[in-house]
Amino acid sequence: MFKLFRFLKPYWWQVIILLLATGLQVYTTLRLPALMADIINNGIVTGDTNYIWMTGLKMIGLTVISALGSLVSSYFAARVGTNFARDVRTAIFTKVINFNLLDLKSFSTASLLTRTTNDVNQVQNVMIMIFLIMLRAPLFLVISIIMAIQTAPDMSWIILVGAAAILGSAITIISIVMPKFKVFQNLIDKITLITRENLTGLKVVRAFDNENLEKTKFKKANDKLTRLLIFIDRILELQNPLINIIFNGTTLLCSWVGISLLSKDFAYLGNMTAFAQYVTFVMMSFLMMSMLFVMLPRANVSAHRINEVLKKPMRIRWREKTSGMPEKTASVEFKNVDFIYPEAEEKILDNVSFKAVAGETTAFIGSTGSGKSTLINLVPRFYEATGGKVLVNGLPVENYAKEDLIAKIGFVPQRGMLFAGTVRSNIKFGVPNASDEQMKKAARIAQAENFIEKLPDKYNSHVAQGGTNVSGGQKQRLSIARAICKNPDIFIFDDAFSALDMRTDARLREALKEVTNDTVTLIVAQRVSTIKDADQIIVLDNGKVVGKGKHFELLKKCQVYQEIVKSQLSEAEFKKEVAMAGRAKYD
């Protein structure tokens, strides 16, 4: 939590005003009991009605000042608190949006989302609470003690008794209950876990007719939780009656001691009442401060989660300007590229070299975990190679300015992702000033034209957030159109065709030839049928290149490739393919 305080820096003068206003408010509020004692001692006892009215007016004046102080401090607390939250949110968002994929993967999207919204809210609320209550409590405490001693110095020992009693009881209760809270949280988590399991595994539970088993499991955890909850509650609830006893006890003590001091000085008549109120303020401030123990841990969890994001170092630094001249002809070349996750032992990519040239399609295939997705992510520098060189148009990727490199690449991710807006805004996402002809051409090639034309508003049709109002296949076609519309030097399809049915897949690849004459095309695929016709197929296994060539060549000489093909075809079909591969030699 305290680490986040640095975000308060721009608002330091507002915090100071806040402090001053709070001080003013506390001081004026605390002057009232003393004035009341004056009314009793100087007005009532002496029978001076005038004095009473004058003091009464003074008290009203103080009340108004106190309210003004309170208004000002509330205003600045809200202002600083919300501005603080805004800045933290912006900091998180900026950080996340510039994360490289590696860091992005280390958090889940859902968790990043909670950190940006809920956690910041939590921290904001606690921050405002701190401004409004936590700043007030110590001031109240100190000023009350001073004023109490001033009004009745002989009674000041009562403050010690009261404060000790309050602190003692609060600390005892908290120290008994606090350790149980952890157990409590674990049990709550357990209950949530069982519920979640039963929801996600609904069909399995019912299929095996195990409802009763699950109910028993749940009941066991639930019973445990209930017992613990009763225990915690019974201890916690001691607090209220104890505080009441202590408050009433000290008030009685004040009266008793005050009365016994009357013989010494009759002014104790008024002073003991005022003193009793000051002691109450002292004890209340302690209570307010003990709330900090309850609030801070919760806010700390949120603050910690926020800091986790903020302190991630930026792994990739981009140049302001591209250094060196990239070649005119498109190409992608890997020279002995390694990639290893930080703190991991095994390399994801191990000494990968190849060259993909303009006008040709280079395809990557391999089982999950073979590194094919990682490999293509190195081209737009979503990841940074840990060894070797990645060259785009002859220039190492780290020599590029971000905009220059990204402008060369049309990247289509595995999952078709759209943004809220229109069909038009989605296709023109990377190039807002593209012409409508360009957009329509992209849609036609991506096999999206047919369904777009059928939409009520065609290219102006609304696309919902996350593209939920179009089907999976349509989403994928639009995201392909988006890449085509950019008119890039390099196309990268990261398993982008698997959401399409095989006919659309084939048609799309055929149409794509229209725009890939001078471009490098990189395709990652699962389906052998998608990449059969590629000019160059690179077979990856455990991060190593184990085969490079065309379909039939690889069928003959690359064992891993054979296995992949075999797993997708029946025995007979596989034999047919191999036979064709044999014949291909004579073609």
Add this chain to the structure above:
Amino acid sequence: MTNQPNKKSMFASFKMFLKSLKGHRFSIIVAILLTVGSALFGLFIPKILGDMTTIAVNTYPNIDWSALGGKAILVIILFLTSAALNYGQAFILAVVSAKYTKEVREKILDKIFKLPIAYFDKHQYGDTLSRMSNDVDVLTTSMSQEIADVSMSITILVGVMVLMLTISVPLSLISFIVVPVSVFVVGQIMRYAQKYFREQQSTLGVLNSEVEEDYSGEIVIKSNSYEDDALDEFTKVNDKLTKVSRRAQIFSSLSFPVTHIFTNLGYVAVCALGGVFVIEGRISIGNIQAFIQYVSQFNRPITEIASTTSTLQALLAASERIFEFLNEPEEEPDKNPAKAVDRVRGEVEFHNVSFSYIEGRPVIKNFSAKITPGMKVAIVGPTGAGKTTMINLLMRFYEPTSGYITVDGVPTSEMKRSDVRQMFGMVLQDTWLFNGTVEDNLKYGNLLASLDDIKRAAKASNVNHIIEALPKAYHSEISEDSDNISAGEKQLLTIARAMVANPPMMILDEATSNVDTRTEQLIQDSFEKLTLGRTSFVIAHRLSTIRNSDLILVMRDGNIVEQGTHEELLKLNGFYAELYNSQFSE
């Protein structure tokens, strides 16, 4: 708070909530009585303390210590009794609320099992989960808080008013006038605050979806250099949120200084006027001291009752969500007496089965087929064609809209659901495993299975060596999201689980993605073993599986468009042939 809950349904669910408390009626009444008692005892304390002052002043300088001592003891007795009663109430309510929470949670879990699967196809898991955790939490904490607070506040309010009136009518009237004014002003402020809080919630919603979109689409943003534009868009919403939430915060914190100023004005008036009254001899000094204390006590229940409305709103919203869930229509109960099949041979017949998720849009139309024992049936078709619907009907997760399915001649609709489900073993793409040991997971379908049985099944499913390689072998803890086993291995485990259950028929969903080639072959091999000699239904993706099937059901847009063997279907030269050729023609 963005959508205002419907008043009527809120009222109905509140009635249900009250009804559900019936079992705890007695404890709650006792708790309320204790609260009232505790408040009453506490009320007299300031009055007696005031009397002490009066005694001291009147008998000064020869202070009557014995009279004072008596009063002091009375005060001690009063506050100890008050505290004891207060704790008694808390003690009882702690049990009531904990037990009630427990009951509600169990009811919800029970309900989960009683609801038709269709409910969960329409509602997200997270929603039910949050009803189970958040809403139950809100309901029970605010419930006991409300019971204690409201009864305490009302007693104090009434008691203090009476006591104040007995001390001085004119002073009381002054204090009473201040209250409605302050309540009115605070009420106005809160209305604005609430308006801005609602606005804050909806702006937060906008921000949320904006951020979610950007985070989940980050790869697209990166591949189009869109980061700066995204930040601009974010900043716009962020600024708006800051503005609205600042207003909400300011207005809600305004209520404190405003009540404060009214309270203090009342306080000052009482001090000054009271002082004058004392001089005039209309009131004793001790009584004015007591009166001042009552004035400050008088305000607390009012602010408390004011804050009650917001807790009450939260409570109502939570109870609505909980009881709305508990009120959802349940699966029709099993036929009683139910029919049963003694020794299942595995003859399954579909009799003119139709089904629609949405009325008027049939997913399966008038489908009939007879599957003889031991037959292997492949269900094929593009994604979204309704293949899983067939499985849902077989397992009676859904009921056909018309027609029926028989097993060995007995309609499944006349059997117990649990009996129907136990006839089938199920291996789905979604490899659900629960948190527990490998052993517990594997014997999930047959709780009586011995470790030897389990090992045999694991060997047959090619997963034994994987389990043995885990740190604690069969006693290793695993879960759905365990990362020490791969997706393919998880599927092997679910196959082994089905084998341990040893059902007469099988339902399989072939998954191909995300599994490496070698595991893929192991899975295929265990599938073979699993279906051997059993009537089985396979949602097939692999052509080898399809070709080896005895019957292929080809689905398209929710209809079974063709059925027959591979050769028959190819000859038909229809949709199946097209599907087949698109992948493997030259």
